[in-house]
Amino acid sequence: MHEKVKVFALSNQMAERALDSVEKELELNLGRDSVFEAEEEDDEYYPQFDQAIRRQARFMAVHYDLFYCLEVSIRSLIKEKLRAELGEDWWSKADIPENTLKNVRDNMQRDIDSGFTQRSEDELDYTTFGELADIVRKNWVHFADIFNSEKAFNRVMHSLNLLRGPIAHCSMLAEDEVVRLRLTVKDWFRLME
Incomplete structure:
Protein backbone atom coordinates (compact mmCIF):
# COMPACT_ATOMS: atom_id res chain seq x y z
CA MET A 1 0.00 0.00 0.00
CA HIS A 2 2.88 2.38 0.86
CA GLU A 3 4.34 1.94 -2.66
CA LYS A 4 0.98 2.81 -4.25
CA VAL A 5 0.83 6.06 -2.27
CA LYS A 6 4.36 6.94 -3.40
CA VAL A 7 3.50 6.23 -7.05
CA PHE A 8 0.31 8.30 -6.74
CA ALA A 9 2.24 11.23 -5.23
CA LEU A 10 4.91 11.09 -7.93
CA SER A 11 2.29 10.86 -10.68
CA ASN A 12 0.51 13.88 -9.20
CA GLN A 13 3.75 15.89 -9.12
CA MET A 14 4.47 14.99 -12.73
CA ALA A 15 0.96 16.02 -13.77
CA GLU A 16 1.30 19.34 -11.92
CA ARG A 17 4.62 20.06 -13.65
CA ALA A 18 3.11 19.22 -17.03
CA LEU A 19 0.21 21.59 -16.33
CA ASP A 20 2.68 24.29 -15.22
CA SER A 21 4.44 23.93 -18.58
CA VAL A 22 1.17 24.14 -20.51
CA GLU A 23 0.09 27.25 -18.58
CA LYS A 24 3.45 28.91 -19.19
CA GLU A 25 3.72 27.95 -22.86
CA LEU A 26 0.15 28.96 -23.73
CA GLU A 27 0.10 31.86 -21.26
CA LEU A 28 -2.99 30.47 -19.56
CA ASN A 29 -4.24 30.38 -16.02
CA LEU A 30 -6.08 27.10 -15.51
CA GLY A 31 -7.28 28.21 -12.08
CA ARG A 32 -4.99 25.88 -10.16
CA ASP A 33 -3.74 28.71 -7.92
CA SER A 34 -4.32 28.45 -4.21
CA VAL A 35 -7.62 29.67 -2.79
CA PHE A 36 -5.74 32.47 -1.00
CA GLU A 37 -4.29 33.78 -4.27
CA ALA A 38 -7.64 33.56 -6.03
CA GLU A 39 -9.28 35.61 -3.28
CA GLU A 40 -6.61 38.30 -3.64
CA GLU A 41 -7.71 39.24 -7.17
CA ASP A 42 -10.01 42.21 -7.38
CA ASP A 43 -13.02 40.76 -9.20
CA GLU A 44 -14.46 44.22 -9.87
CA TYR A 45 -11.49 45.92 -11.55
CA TYR A 46 -8.86 43.29 -12.33
CA PRO A 47 -10.75 41.72 -15.26
CA GLN A 48 -10.88 45.12 -16.97
CA PHE A 49 -7.09 45.15 -17.46
CA ASP A 50 -5.54 43.74 -20.60
CA GLN A 51 -4.49 40.08 -20.34
CA ALA A 52 -0.88 40.94 -21.27
CA ILE A 53 -0.63 43.44 -18.41
CA ARG A 54 -2.06 40.88 -15.98
CA ARG A 55 0.55 38.31 -17.14
CA GLN A 56 3.31 40.87 -16.61
CA ALA A 57 1.95 41.63 -13.15
CA ARG A 58 2.03 37.94 -12.20
CA PHE A 59 5.60 37.67 -13.51
CA MET A 60 6.74 40.76 -11.59
CA ALA A 61 4.87 39.82 -8.40
CA VAL A 62 7.48 37.17 -7.63
CA HIS A 63 10.28 39.73 -7.85
CA TYR A 64 8.35 42.32 -5.85
CA ASP A 65 7.71 39.70 -3.17
CA LEU A 66 11.41 38.84 -2.99
CA PHE A 67 12.48 42.48 -2.80
CA TYR A 68 9.82 43.33 -0.24
CA CYS A 69 11.11 40.58 2.04
CA GLU A 98 21.47 65.29 7.46
CA ASN A 99 19.75 64.89 4.07
CA THR A 100 18.25 61.58 5.28
CA LEU A 101 16.93 63.24 8.45
CA LYS A 102 15.34 65.99 6.33
CA ASN A 103 13.80 63.48 3.88
CA VAL A 104 12.38 61.45 6.76
CA ARG A 105 10.84 64.53 8.40
CA ASP A 106 9.38 65.65 5.04
CA ASN A 107 8.01 62.19 4.24
CA MET A 108 6.43 61.83 7.67
CA GLN A 109 4.84 65.27 7.37
CA ARG A 110 3.55 64.40 3.89
CA ASP A 111 1.78 61.37 5.35
CA ILE A 112 0.26 63.48 8.13
CA ASP A 113 -0.84 66.19 5.69
CA SER A 114 -2.45 63.64 3.36
CA GLY A 115 -5.03 62.67 5.95
CA PHE A 116 -4.30 59.00 5.17
CA THR A 117 -3.07 56.53 7.73
CA GLN A 118 0.62 57.02 8.45
CA ARG A 119 2.66 54.11 7.08
CA SER A 120 4.60 53.91 10.34
CA GLU A 121 5.69 55.77 13.43
CA ASP A 122 9.24 54.51 12.89
CA GLU A 123 11.55 56.97 11.16
CA LEU A 124 13.50 54.16 9.48
CA ASP A 125 10.37 53.17 7.54
CA TYR A 126 10.46 56.58 5.86
CA THR A 127 13.97 56.19 4.46
CA THR A 128 14.66 55.22 0.87
CA PHE A 129 16.56 52.05 0.06
CA GLY A 130 19.64 54.11 -0.82
CA GLU A 131 19.42 55.91 2.53
CA LEU A 132 19.49 52.56 4.32
CA ALA A 133 22.91 51.92 2.78
CA ASP A 134 24.04 55.43 3.82
CA ILE A 135 23.01 54.75 7.42
CA VAL A 136 25.02 51.53 7.53
CA ARG A 137 28.04 53.22 5.91
CA LYS A 138 27.97 56.13 8.38
CA ASN A 139 27.67 53.67 11.27
CA TRP A 140 29.99 50.99 9.91
CA VAL A 141 31.70 50.54 13.28
CA HIS A 142 28.43 48.96 14.51
CA PHE A 143 28.00 46.72 11.45
CA ALA A 144 31.56 45.52 10.84
CA ASP A 145 30.89 42.38 12.88
CA ILE A 146 27.86 41.49 10.72
CA PHE A 147 29.19 42.12 7.20
CA ASN A 148 32.46 40.60 6.06
CA SER A 149 33.48 43.53 3.80
CA GLU A 150 32.49 47.17 3.60
CA LYS A 151 33.47 47.29 -0.08
CA ALA A 152 31.31 44.25 -0.86
CA PHE A 153 28.44 45.73 1.17
CA ASN A 154 28.60 48.92 -0.92
CA ARG A 155 28.69 46.98 -4.20
CA VAL A 156 25.75 44.74 -3.25
CA MET A 157 23.62 47.62 -1.98
CA HIS A 158 24.35 49.64 -5.13
CA SER A 159 23.32 46.69 -7.31
CA LEU A 160 20.18 46.06 -5.25
CA ASN A 161 19.23 49.73 -5.49
CA LEU A 162 19.54 49.62 -9.30
CA LEU A 163 17.51 46.40 -9.48
CA ARG A 164 14.86 47.86 -7.18
CA GLY A 165 13.96 50.60 -9.67
CA PRO A 166 12.00 48.55 -12.22
CA ILE A 167 10.41 46.46 -9.47
CA ALA A 168 9.21 49.45 -7.46
CA HIS A 169 8.15 51.46 -10.51
CA CYS A 170 6.11 48.83 -12.35
CA SER A 171 8.51 48.09 -15.20
CA MET A 172 9.40 44.65 -16.45
CA LEU A 173 12.71 43.15 -15.40
CA ALA A 174 14.74 41.90 -18.33
CA GLU A 175 15.64 38.21 -18.25
CA ASP A 176 19.28 39.04 -17.41
CA GLU A 177 18.17 41.29 -14.56
CA VAL A 178 16.04 38.49 -13.07
CA VAL A 179 19.19 36.37 -12.94
CA ARG A 180 21.17 39.34 -11.59
CA LEU A 181 18.54 39.93 -8.86
CA ARG A 182 18.77 36.34 -7.65
CA LEU A 183 22.58 36.43 -7.68
CA THR A 184 22.67 39.77 -5.88
CA VAL A 185 20.29 38.52 -3.19
CA LYS A 186 22.59 35.52 -2.84
CA ASP A 187 25.51 37.98 -2.53
CA TRP A 188 23.61 39.82 0.21
CA PHE A 189 23.39 36.70 2.33
CA ARG A 190 27.02 35.84 1.55
CA LEU A 191 28.01 39.21 3.09
CA MET A 192 26.89 37.87 6.46
CA GLU A 193 28.70 34.52 6.35
Missing part, protein backbone atom coordinates in the same frame (compact mmCIF):
# COMPACT_ATOMS: atom_id res chain seq x y z
CA LEU A 70 14.70 41.67 1.50
CA GLU A 71 14.10 45.38 2.12
CA VAL A 72 11.98 44.81 5.22
CA SER A 73 14.59 42.42 6.62
CA ILE A 74 17.38 44.97 5.95
CA ARG A 75 15.39 47.65 7.78
CA SER A 76 14.86 45.25 10.66
CA LEU A 77 18.54 44.31 10.78
CA ILE A 78 19.59 47.98 10.89
CA LYS A 79 17.05 48.84 13.56
CA GLU A 80 17.85 45.85 15.79
CA LYS A 81 21.62 46.27 15.48
CA LEU A 82 21.61 49.99 16.23
CA ARG A 83 19.10 49.51 19.03
CA ALA A 84 21.36 46.84 20.57
CA GLU A 85 24.44 49.06 20.20
CA LEU A 86 22.97 52.50 21.05
CA GLY A 87 19.76 51.85 22.97
CA GLU A 88 16.08 52.52 22.36
CA ASP A 89 16.72 56.09 21.20
CA TRP A 90 19.24 54.90 18.61
CA TRP A 91 17.75 57.14 15.90
CA SER A 92 18.88 60.26 17.77
CA LYS A 93 22.27 58.76 18.70
CA ALA A 94 23.31 57.16 15.40
CA ASP A 95 25.16 59.07 12.72
CA ILE A 96 22.29 59.69 10.30
CA PRO A 97 23.13 61.87 7.28
Whole structure:
Protein backbone atom coordinates (compact mmCIF):
# COMPACT_ATOMS: atom_id res chain seq x y z
CA MET A 1 0.00 0.00 0.00
CA HIS A 2 2.88 2.38 0.86
CA GLU A 3 4.34 1.94 -2.66
CA LYS A 4 0.98 2.81 -4.25
CA VAL A 5 0.83 6.06 -2.27
CA LYS A 6 4.36 6.94 -3.40
CA VAL A 7 3.50 6.23 -7.05
CA PHE A 8 0.31 8.30 -6.74
CA ALA A 9 2.24 11.23 -5.23
CA LEU A 10 4.91 11.09 -7.93
CA SER A 11 2.29 10.86 -10.68
CA ASN A 12 0.51 13.88 -9.20
CA GLN A 13 3.75 15.89 -9.12
CA MET A 14 4.47 14.99 -12.73
CA ALA A 15 0.96 16.02 -13.77
CA GLU A 16 1.30 19.34 -11.92
CA ARG A 17 4.62 20.06 -13.65
CA ALA A 18 3.11 19.22 -17.03
CA LEU A 19 0.21 21.59 -16.33
CA ASP A 20 2.68 24.29 -15.22
CA SER A 21 4.44 23.93 -18.58
CA VAL A 22 1.17 24.14 -20.51
CA GLU A 23 0.09 27.25 -18.58
CA LYS A 24 3.45 28.91 -19.19
CA GLU A 25 3.72 27.95 -22.86
CA LEU A 26 0.15 28.96 -23.73
CA GLU A 27 0.10 31.86 -21.26
CA LEU A 28 -2.99 30.47 -19.56
CA ASN A 29 -4.24 30.38 -16.02
CA LEU A 30 -6.08 27.10 -15.51
CA GLY A 31 -7.28 28.21 -12.08
CA ARG A 32 -4.99 25.88 -10.16
CA ASP A 33 -3.74 28.71 -7.92
CA SER A 34 -4.32 28.45 -4.21
CA VAL A 35 -7.62 29.67 -2.79
CA PHE A 36 -5.74 32.47 -1.00
CA GLU A 37 -4.29 33.78 -4.27
CA ALA A 38 -7.64 33.56 -6.03
CA GLU A 39 -9.28 35.61 -3.28
CA GLU A 40 -6.61 38.30 -3.64
CA GLU A 41 -7.71 39.24 -7.17
CA ASP A 42 -10.01 42.21 -7.38
CA ASP A 43 -13.02 40.76 -9.20
CA GLU A 44 -14.46 44.22 -9.87
CA TYR A 45 -11.49 45.92 -11.55
CA TYR A 46 -8.86 43.29 -12.33
CA PRO A 47 -10.75 41.72 -15.26
CA GLN A 48 -10.88 45.12 -16.97
CA PHE A 49 -7.09 45.15 -17.46
CA ASP A 50 -5.54 43.74 -20.60
CA GLN A 51 -4.49 40.08 -20.34
CA ALA A 52 -0.88 40.94 -21.27
CA ILE A 53 -0.63 43.44 -18.41
CA ARG A 54 -2.06 40.88 -15.98
CA ARG A 55 0.55 38.31 -17.14
CA GLN A 56 3.31 40.87 -16.61
CA ALA A 57 1.95 41.63 -13.15
CA ARG A 58 2.03 37.94 -12.20
CA PHE A 59 5.60 37.67 -13.51
CA MET A 60 6.74 40.76 -11.59
CA ALA A 61 4.87 39.82 -8.40
CA VAL A 62 7.48 37.17 -7.63
CA HIS A 63 10.28 39.73 -7.85
CA TYR A 64 8.35 42.32 -5.85
CA ASP A 65 7.71 39.70 -3.17
CA LEU A 66 11.41 38.84 -2.99
CA PHE A 67 12.48 42.48 -2.80
CA TYR A 68 9.82 43.33 -0.24
CA CYS A 69 11.11 40.58 2.04
CA LEU A 70 14.70 41.67 1.50
CA GLU A 71 14.10 45.38 2.12
CA VAL A 72 11.98 44.81 5.22
CA SER A 73 14.59 42.42 6.62
CA ILE A 74 17.38 44.97 5.95
CA ARG A 75 15.39 47.65 7.78
CA SER A 76 14.86 45.25 10.66
CA LEU A 77 18.54 44.31 10.78
CA ILE A 78 19.59 47.98 10.89
CA LYS A 79 17.05 48.84 13.56
CA GLU A 80 17.85 45.85 15.79
CA LYS A 81 21.62 46.27 15.48
CA LEU A 82 21.61 49.99 16.23
CA ARG A 83 19.10 49.51 19.03
CA ALA A 84 21.36 46.84 20.57
CA GLU A 85 24.44 49.06 20.20
CA LEU A 86 22.97 52.50 21.05
CA GLY A 87 19.76 51.85 22.97
CA GLU A 88 16.08 52.52 22.36
CA ASP A 89 16.72 56.09 21.20
CA TRP A 90 19.24 54.90 18.61
CA TRP A 91 17.75 57.14 15.90
CA SER A 92 18.88 60.26 17.77
CA LYS A 93 22.27 58.76 18.70
CA ALA A 94 23.31 57.16 15.40
CA ASP A 95 25.16 59.07 12.72
CA ILE A 96 22.29 59.69 10.30
CA PRO A 97 23.13 61.87 7.28
CA GLU A 98 21.47 65.29 7.46
CA ASN A 99 19.75 64.89 4.07
CA THR A 100 18.25 61.58 5.28
CA LEU A 101 16.93 63.24 8.45
CA LYS A 102 15.34 65.99 6.33
CA ASN A 103 13.80 63.48 3.88
CA VAL A 104 12.38 61.45 6.76
CA ARG A 105 10.84 64.53 8.40
CA ASP A 106 9.38 65.65 5.04
CA ASN A 107 8.01 62.19 4.24
CA MET A 108 6.43 61.83 7.67
CA GLN A 109 4.84 65.27 7.37
CA ARG A 110 3.55 64.40 3.89
CA ASP A 111 1.78 61.37 5.35
CA ILE A 112 0.26 63.48 8.13
CA ASP A 113 -0.84 66.19 5.69
CA SER A 114 -2.45 63.64 3.36
CA GLY A 115 -5.03 62.67 5.95
CA PHE A 116 -4.30 59.00 5.17
CA THR A 117 -3.07 56.53 7.73
CA GLN A 118 0.62 57.02 8.45
CA ARG A 119 2.66 54.11 7.08
CA SER A 120 4.60 53.91 10.34
CA GLU A 121 5.69 55.77 13.43
CA ASP A 122 9.24 54.51 12.89
CA GLU A 123 11.55 56.97 11.16
CA LEU A 124 13.50 54.16 9.48
CA ASP A 125 10.37 53.17 7.54
CA TYR A 126 10.46 56.58 5.86
CA THR A 127 13.97 56.19 4.46
CA THR A 128 14.66 55.22 0.87
CA PHE A 129 16.56 52.05 0.06
CA GLY A 130 19.64 54.11 -0.82
CA GLU A 131 19.42 55.91 2.53
CA LEU A 132 19.49 52.56 4.32
CA ALA A 133 22.91 51.92 2.78
CA ASP A 134 24.04 55.43 3.82
CA ILE A 135 23.01 54.75 7.42
CA VAL A 136 25.02 51.53 7.53
CA ARG A 137 28.04 53.22 5.91
CA LYS A 138 27.97 56.13 8.38
CA ASN A 139 27.67 53.67 11.27
CA TRP A 140 29.99 50.99 9.91
CA VAL A 141 31.70 50.54 13.28
CA HIS A 142 28.43 48.96 14.51
CA PHE A 143 28.00 46.72 11.45
CA ALA A 144 31.56 45.52 10.84
CA ASP A 145 30.89 42.38 12.88
CA ILE A 146 27.86 41.49 10.72
CA PHE A 147 29.19 42.12 7.20
CA ASN A 148 32.46 40.60 6.06
CA SER A 149 33.48 43.53 3.80
CA GLU A 150 32.49 47.17 3.60
CA LYS A 151 33.47 47.29 -0.08
CA ALA A 152 31.31 44.25 -0.86
CA PHE A 153 28.44 45.73 1.17
CA ASN A 154 28.60 48.92 -0.92
CA ARG A 155 28.69 46.98 -4.20
CA VAL A 156 25.75 44.74 -3.25
CA MET A 157 23.62 47.62 -1.98
CA HIS A 158 24.35 49.64 -5.13
CA SER A 159 23.32 46.69 -7.31
CA LEU A 160 20.18 46.06 -5.25
CA ASN A 161 19.23 49.73 -5.49
CA LEU A 162 19.54 49.62 -9.30
CA LEU A 163 17.51 46.40 -9.48
CA ARG A 164 14.86 47.86 -7.18
CA GLY A 165 13.96 50.60 -9.67
CA PRO A 166 12.00 48.55 -12.22
CA ILE A 167 10.41 46.46 -9.47
CA ALA A 168 9.21 49.45 -7.46
CA HIS A 169 8.15 51.46 -10.51
CA CYS A 170 6.11 48.83 -12.35
CA SER A 171 8.51 48.09 -15.20
CA MET A 172 9.40 44.65 -16.45
CA LEU A 173 12.71 43.15 -15.40
CA ALA A 174 14.74 41.90 -18.33
CA GLU A 175 15.64 38.21 -18.25
CA ASP A 176 19.28 39.04 -17.41
CA GLU A 177 18.17 41.29 -14.56
CA VAL A 178 16.04 38.49 -13.07
CA VAL A 179 19.19 36.37 -12.94
CA ARG A 180 21.17 39.34 -11.59
CA LEU A 181 18.54 39.93 -8.86
CA ARG A 182 18.77 36.34 -7.65
CA LEU A 183 22.58 36.43 -7.68
CA THR A 184 22.67 39.77 -5.88
CA VAL A 185 20.29 38.52 -3.19
CA LYS A 186 22.59 35.52 -2.84
CA ASP A 187 25.51 37.98 -2.53
CA TRP A 188 23.61 39.82 0.21
CA PHE A 189 23.39 36.70 2.33
CA ARG A 190 27.02 35.84 1.55
CA LEU A 191 28.01 39.21 3.09
CA MET A 192 26.89 37.87 6.46
CA GLU A 193 28.70 34.52 6.35
